[in-house]
Amino acid sequence: MNHHPIGDNDPERELFARLEAQLNSSAMGGEILDLGKARAARTTPHDLVQDSVYQPTTTPGHVPTVSPRRLSEGRAAWVRSSGRAVRTAVTHDHTRKAARLVARHGLFTLYGGGIVARRAWEGRTASRYERMMRTAEAAGQHDVAMEWEMRAAAFRSARHQRRMDLVMAPQRLAKSAVAGTLAGSGFLLLLGIALAIAEHNIAEVVAPTMTLIEVVRWIVVVASIVWGPLVAFGPWFAMLGLWNVGRKRGAAPAWAMPANQRSTDGEPITPSIVVTSLRDLGIAPLRTAIRDMGDAGAGMLGPIRIAGCGVEVDATLPSGVSTEEVLKRRRKLAENLGRHEHEVFLTIPQAARTVRMWIADSGALDEPIGPSALVTDPEMVADLHGGRAPWGQDLRGDLVLLSLWQRHLLITGLSNQGKTASLRALALWAAMDPSVELRIGDLKGVGDWAMFQGLATLLIQGPTDEDVIAITEMLEELVAEMERRIALLKASGATDGITPEMSRKDPRFRPIIAVVDEAQAAFMCPAKGEDGRPYGGTKATSRYFMAVRKIHNQGRALNITLWEGTQDPTNENLPKLVREGAHIRASLVVGTEEQARMAIGDKAVDGGAAPHKLRQGLDKGTVVVAGDGVKLAPGQAATTIRTNFIAGQDATAIADRIKSRRETVTTLTAVQDTVQVDPLADIAAVLDEGPRTRTQVVLLRLAQHNPGVYGQWAFPDLKQVLEACGAAPHKSDGQMVIARAKVLEALAQRTTDTANGDFE
Numbered sequence: 001m002n003h004h005p006i007g008d009n010d011p012e013r014e015l016f017a018r019l020e021a022q023l024n025s026s027a028m029g030g031e032i033l034d035l036g037k038a039r040a041a042r043t044t045p046h047d048l049v050q051d052s053v054y055q056p057t058t059t060p061g062h063v064p065t066v067s068p069r070r071l072s073e074g075r076a077a078w079v080r081s082s083g084r085a086v087r088t089a090v091t092h093d094h095t096r097k098a099a100r101l102v103a104r105h106g107l108f109t110l111y112g113g114g115i116v117a118r119r120a121w122e123g124r125t126a127s128r129y130e131r132m133m134r135t136a137e138a139a140g141q142h143d144v145a146m147e148w149e150m151r152a153a154a155f156r157s158a159r160h161q162r163r164m165d166l167v168m169a170p171q172r173l174a175k176s177a178v179a180g181t182l183a184g185s186g187f188l189l190l191l192g193i194a195l196a197i198a199e200h201n202i203a204e205v206v207a208p209t210m211t212l213i214e215v216v217r218w219i220v221v222v223a224s225i226v227w228g229p230l231v232a233f234g235p236w237f238a239m240l241g242l243w244n245v246g247r248k249r250g251a252a253p254a255w256a257m258p259a260n261q262r263s264t265d266g267e268p269i270t271p272s273i274v275v276t277s278l279r280d281l282g283i284a285p286l287r288t289a290i291r292d293m294g295d296a297g298a299g300m301l302g303p304i305r306i307a308g309c310g311v312e313v314d315a316t317l318p319s320g321v322s323t324e325e326v327l328k329r330r331r332k333l334a335e336n337l338g339r340h341e342h343e344v345f346l347t348i349p350q351a352a353r354t355v356r357m358w359i360a361d362s363g364a365l366d367e368p369i370g371p372s373a374l375v376t377d378p379e380m381v382a383d384l385h386g387g388r389a390p391w392g393q394d395l396r397g398d399l400v401l402l403s404l405w406q407r408h409l410l411i412t413g414l415s416n417q418g419k420t421a422s423l424r425a426l427a428l429w430a431a432m433d434p435s436v437e438l439r440i441g442d443l444k445g446v447g448d449w450a451m452f453q454g455l456a457t458l459l460i461q462g463p464t465d466e467d468v469i470a471i472t473e474m475l476e477e478l479v480a481e482m483e484r485r486i487a488l489l490k491a492s493g494a495t496d497g498i499t500p501e502m503s504r505k506d507p508r509f510r511p512i513i514a515v516v517d518e519a520q521a522a523f524m525c526p527a528k529g530e531d532g533r534p535y536g537g538t539k540a541t542s543r544y545f546m547a548v549r550k551i552h553n554q555g556r557a558l559n560i561t562l563w564e565g566t567q568d569p570t571n572e573n574l575p576k577l578v579r580e581g582a583h584i585r586a587s588l589v590v591g592t593e594e595q596a597r598m599a600i601g602d603k604a605v606d607g608g609a610a611p612h613k614l615r616q617g618l619d620k621g622t623v624v625v626a627g628d629g630v631k632l633a634p635g636q637a638a639t640t641i642r643t644n645f646i647a648g649q650d651a652t653a654i655a656d657r658i659k660s661r662r663e664t665v666t667t668l669t670a671v672q673d674t675v676q677v678d679p680l681a682d683i684a685a686v687l688d689e690g691p692r693t694r695t696q697v698v699l700l701r702l703a704q705h706n707p708g709v710y711g712q713w714a715f716p717d718l719k720q721v722l723e724a725c726g727a728a729p730h731k732s733d734g735q736m737v738i739a740r741a742k743v744l745e746a747l748a749q750r751t752t753d754t755a756n757g758d759f760e
């Protein structure tokens, strides 16, 4: 806590100076943003309005005969024309400037009078101490408040003493007057006697007294001469003084100030701009409190920090003003600060009654951010378990990294705002981790995810009902996989679920990330299965909805996560249970606050997050993220991220790079294929009857058995499957072989494990 010792000489002034210095030096960190470049000189061309002047159609010497009707028409035209002329004159820029000038200087005098009266009042009462106490209290500086309280007590006691002295004053004054007169007369008399003796002239005895009387007479004469002009000009001088006080303080309403002082557009943010903006928000208690504060409200503000392409400042509101009231007036606050609404972000930090404002440099948010690290760093590797995906930068310009392990994700936004691109960037990063398996369903199907061919094990692309059915089956297969994993975990006796170690090493527990882009189409699908259950909808019988719910409920612990991208959320295309099941919730621009609440939750929106305030088209790729996965300051419910755009071509290049590093993946287009594939059983089926079979032979037979699945298989694929079940290939006579007995034993063991497992 700041403790400010108070000096003896004019302590109030010292404290004011300190507060001022605190705000202007430490607060600004000695740095003021030069926004001058961003502020193009603004000139408003004012075309002079041409008056339409009435032109009589007469020729010299000719007196026209005018009918009464035409006369009245002429008069009407004249009246109209002069009316227009008057309006033009009144609304003319020069007239306005002149009116503003007169009003301004008149108001300087008026407000100056107020300031002087207030100073006089404060000089005689303890109100200034009271105000300083309130300011210090509001700033949480309780020790400073106590010092002011002590000073107020000292002031009151001194004032009491002065008043008591005043009561006794007439008596003392009378005594002093009598004593003074007697002493003065005696002194003049003595002086006169001394003079008389020296001059040998008795008349000199009264000479000093007469001189004094003469001096008094001259003073009266001078005063009577000066009095007239003084009375005549005094009030004018007084007014000049008041005008000067008002002028120095700039004490006039904004509308009366000259244009260059009135517009704060793009101005660097200073404490006084912030306080004035808050004061003029239209919140009466805030206005009154700021007006009553000794430091004009500066004590409300924390340091103004440079934060990326803007500044950040905390304002502690006086009691009686809620943070919600300020949040509701976001647009007005932005305008008062000389910014557009999208350039001001408000959040509620942990400290009580505090609003955190991030204010962009004018126009800075319209500048593009650099390319993604995935594009610029060809050596990049990823570890889903402990690593974090680079996604973009926050408003401070700091890199934002997203922790994705065992987290369901949801990203929403209006169409064509960067949903697919931002989701794809995360999937590309995840694919860099060789342990990650991706299964992707894209219900737009225009090739946005085509680069995952050979990288994802399942890639379903298309907008039809058949594609929704295939994607639903993809999720249902994941539900089945979850059940298999539960059985395996039970059989293994694991006590800590799937650890990162198991996730990395054991393919049975490898992380599976299912991606469904344009998920709204799945919820809206009217198709029904053979059992009559609908694929779409949000009923308990809806297959897509129920599969999503099951994955949301249990998938995380089983290392199976779901990432969904969805457009223009409604209760129908993004049901409450689905949106609330995601750990990370991100939203690009959405149309309304209601949609923002659907996208990122009430808590984030109540805390100031406002994806509905982003600009459609202009803020493409800017997401507001809530939930875990991204580091937030304590108490902060959401953060705004400008994601790096990875265009399709770049995404393809990154995917190719990853493919060259990872083992070959066979990408299937329908889940049935996946379900039917049982590599261990297939290996057993192609083994020789003898005790050993060469791996090369097994690979060949597998490729013949199911070219779609095993056509691309190489030795590592075979090894991975066999190692996982304890039947790893070994060397015999210098060649790699597979032992039939071991494979059959592994198959039998698996059957036993499955039989013992509890699937429900």
Ligand SMILES: Nc1ncnc2c1ncn2[C@@H]1O[C@H](COP(=O)(O)OP(=O)(O)OP(=O)(O)O)[C@@H](O)[C@H]1O
Binding pocket: 413, 414, 415, 416, 417, 418, 419, 420, 421, 422, 444, 567, 620, 621, 622, 642, 643, 644, 645, 646
């Ligand atoms: N991070 C970004 N920065 C700048 N521009 C972006 C960014 N992301 C996307 N865009 C622009 O937005 C366009 C649309 O992106 P994308 O296809 O990802 O949007 P979408 O929200 O998935 O669209 P839809 O919902 O219609 O499928 C891109 O072609 C690109 O021009």
